[in-house]
Amino acid sequence: MSADGTQGATPIETDALIIGAGPVGLFAVFELGLVDIKAHVIDILDKPGGQCAELYPEKPIYDIPGLPVVTGQGLTDALMAQIKPFGATFHLGQRVDVLQKAGDGRFRLVTDTGTTFLAKVVVVAAGGGSFTPKRPPLAGIEAFEGTSVFYSVRRMEDFRGKDVLVVGGGDSALDWTLNLQPVAKSLTLLHRRDDFRGAPHSVERMRALVADKKISLLIGQMTALHGDGGVLSGVTVKTKDSESRLAVNRLLPFFGLTMKLGPVADWGLNLHENLIRVDTERFETDVPGIFAVGDINWYPGKLKLILSGFHEAALMAQAAHKIVYPGKKLLFQYTTSSSSLQKKLGVS
Amino acid sequence: MAKITFIQPDGTEQTVEAAPGMTVMEAAKKELVPGIEAECGGACACATCHVYVDDAWHEKVGPPSEMEEDMLDFAFDVRESSRLSCQIKVTQELDGLIVRVPEKQF
Ligand SMILES: Cc1cc2nc3c(=O)[nH]c(=O)nc-3n(C[C@H](O)[C@H](O)[C@H](O)COP(=O)(O)OP(=O)(O)OC[C@H]3O[C@@H](n4cnc5c(N)ncnc54)[C@H](O)[C@@H]3O)c2cc1C
Numbered sequence: 001m002s003a004d005g006t007q008g009a010t011p012i013e014t015d016a017l018i019i020g021a022g023p024v025g026l027f028a029v030f031e032l033g034l035v036d037i038k039a040h041v042i043d044i045l046d047k048p049g050g051q052c053a054e055l056y057p058e059k060p061i062y063d064i065p066g067l068p069v070v071t072g073q074g075l076t077d078a079l080m081a082q083i084k085p086f087g088a089t090f091h092l093g094q095r096v097d098v099l100q101k102a103g104d105g106r107f108r109l110v111t112d113t114g115t116t117f118l119a120k121v122v123v124v125a126a127g128g129g130s131f132t133p134k135r136p137p138l139a140g141i142e143a144f145e146g147t148s149v150f151y152s153v154r155r156m157e158d159f160r161g162k163d164v165l166v167v168g169g170g171d172s173a174l175d176w177t178l179n180l181q182p183v184a185k186s187l188t189l190l191h192r193r194d195d196f197r198g199a200p201h202s203v204e205r206m207r208a209l210v211a212d213k214k215i216s217l218l219i220g221q222m223t224a225l226h227g228d229g230g231v232l233s234g235v236t237v238k239t240k241d242s243e244s245r246l247a248v249n250r251l252l253p254f255f256g257l258t259m260k261l262g263p264v265a266d267w268g269l270n271l272h273e274n275l276i277r278v279d280t281e282r283f284e285t286d287v288p289g290i291f292a293v294g295d296i297n298w299y300p301g302k303l304k305l306i307l308s309g310f311h312e313a314a315l316m317a318q319a320a321h322k323i324v325y326p327g328k329k330l331l332f333q334y335t336t337s338s339s340s341l342q343k344k345l346g347v348s
Numbered sequence: 349m350a351k352i353t354f355i356q357p358d359g360t361e362q363t364v365e366a367a368p369g370m371t372v373m374e375a376a377k378k379e380l381v382p383g384i385e386a387e388c389g390g391a392c393a394c395a396t397c398h399v400y401v402d403d404a405w406h407e408k409v410g411p412p413s414e415m416e417e418d419m420l421d422f423a424f425d426v427r428e429s430s431r432l433s434c435q436i437k438v439t440q441e442l443d444g445l446i447v448r449v450p451e452k453q454f
């Protein structure tokens with residue numbers, strides 16, 4: 001989905017850049033599209049849908065107007081279908097780190113992988129913040145992060161010839177157990193119970209490796225880390241009836257994701273208790289041209305509901321139009337009856 | 349009304365009144381019991397409402413459902429007595445319930 005041939009130097013130029021592909025960011029594509037504004041969308045997750053897709057894909061939502069019941073994933077899929085005519089470009093698996101003025105009236109944005117954008121308007125739809133891996137509350141773990149403790153595998157080479165401990169019972173833990181086993185010197189999978197949430201065929205493959213003595217499976221939990229100067233030398237593991245120290249020098253804990261405000265706090269926007277303050281006419285921040293919609297914004301009376309975010313996106317688009325097409329008058333139209341809107345939607 | 353006592357890791361106790369039908373997590377949030385974060389608001393999607401049910405109450409409260417057991421994988425220092433407090437419905441039967449708040453929610 002990503003068109004990131006352009007790394008670093010050559011920026012991607014766009015009318016609108018939406019930060020966050022949650023339900024509100026997705027609907028912003030729709031509302032901007034109706035007023036002829038093309039958008040690029042960035043999200044740190046590897047899939048669209050934000051909280052709906054990551055936290056509760058299978059749970060029901062009952063308060064989307066017109067949909068008596070829809071699951072988190074169902075709503076995400078429906079929104080993706082609804083915005084399809086507008087051909088937004090998605091850049092997934094990337095976090096926006098930098099947002100600054102470019103000097104020519106536009107905004108410059110840089111992601112953690114170095115992709116750079118120049119946008120006329122920016123829509124912050126960052127929800128509860130970027131999804132980040134949960135850090136086990138073990139004393140001193142920070143000191144090992146990036147050297148011995150990793151929350152994702154960016155380079156398999158970091159694990160070649162190492163004694164690796166993978167912790168968790170979901171797909172990430174299983175997938176990396178299977179992928180790293182051939183390169184690691186030794187690999188131990190640790191989970192609190194002998195029951196795995198991951199895909200059944202991955203569980204089968206993992207059990208086969210255990211049976212062949214290619215990996216070890218331990219049922220228990222971590223209680224302490226050992227090592228010096230960022231170099232991990234061991235992990236204390238408590239099992240049902242004993243506590244022992246495992247000699248490992250790489251640790252991959254997979255305890256799911258949590259939302260952290262992250263870089264949004266560094267963009268110089270006016271914050272109210274970690275939320276971006278906006279006006280309720282345009283949902284614009286105190287920096288003209290930067291809008292904030294959905295869970296990330298705050299104004300008196302704000303309700304963190306998906307439907308509020310949808311409303312905010314509609315008004316934001318009207319204001320964004322004035323910036324992207326200065327001097328051009330915007331006609332108020334219905335999708336039901338306007339042939340020009342229907343043409344944009346590809347239905348006439 | 350049922351009385352529920354929350355014991356903090358340092359031993360501090362706080363007893364709150366809960367109406368049958370609400371969850372133990374809601375009872376805690378209503379009275380601002382420290383250490384019950386409940387980031388997801390009770391949807392069994394965050395594991396930050398983790399508690400240890402007192403041994404004497406273990407049986408009456410019952411075991412976690414399969415969905416809750418899966419979510420407990422995301423909690424820390426999970427024990428036999430671990431439950432997600434948003435998944436425990438208060439009943440008159442649970443009057444006097446004692447739960448312990450873990451050292452850390454994460
Ligand atoms: C369990 C649960 C049940 C819920 N039930 C309901 C309900 O019934 N009805 C209802 O209306 N609401 C419900 N909500 C709330 C609803 O999910 C949120 O209001 C909604 O998801 C907000 O949408 P959003 O697009 O603003 O943000 P989010 O869904 O939070 O999406 C924001 C996205 O932005 C990304 N992001 C943030 N910062 C960056 C960055 N710097 N770079 C790249 N990406 C970034 C994040 O990774 C995330 O994917 C529920 C929430 C939960 C957790």
Ligand code: FES
Nearest residue numbers: 386390392395434
């Ligand atoms: S409040 Fe999130 S799991 Fe209980």
